Amino acid sequence: DTGVSQDPRHKITKRGQNVTFRCDPISEHNRLYWYRQTLGQGPEFLTYFQNEAQLEKSRLLSDRFSAERPKGSFSTLEIQRTEQGDSAMYLCASSRLAGFQETQYFGPGTRLLVL
């Protein structure tokens, strides 16, 4: 169990550019979540996958955001035409749903700064 990893850890970009983040979950975890965390706030749910299927998306996830998990393993989160309001920490978490019990394990996050 190597834990959840995220890449890159930090990203600085100019407004209007596209960025892509990667998350590698704990192996054999069937669920993968993306959250956004702004300063002084708790994580806010963006979307989640069960295996390769994207099951739910928050209204926070505008059409500039897209997430994929093509083979049910790693996931990518892409933000197109970045805006300054997108500056935040993007957290990935994974879990193994066993019956109704689930514990989410978080990665270290990707901190995005849009200039």
Added chain:
Amino acid sequence: AQSVTQLGSHVSVSEGALVLLRCNYSSSVPPYLFWYVQYPNQGLQLLLKYTTGATLVKGINGFEAEFKKSETSFHLTKPSAHMSDAAEYFCAVSDPGNQFYFGTGTSLTVIP
């Protein structure tokens, strides 16, 4: 719908003193409850969780929390604070098998 309220965005305690971080939840079904800790520029680390069974839950680093259904609370405690406990603490609630909802966090400062 589920939600979490963490009373006190900042808590300061002296080293060796009792730590008490408050969490109240709202849930339409029996909840699953979690406490996570976040150190600067890091992700969230699970401290403890309540799903079913014993209402007093023990976690890592000497922390524990008690689920009180009548008070809809899940407060986090530690008998004696250590300098290394200084961090941001988040309470979270979920439906069984559903998405998590996090509180806004409590920043714990430990005074030497």
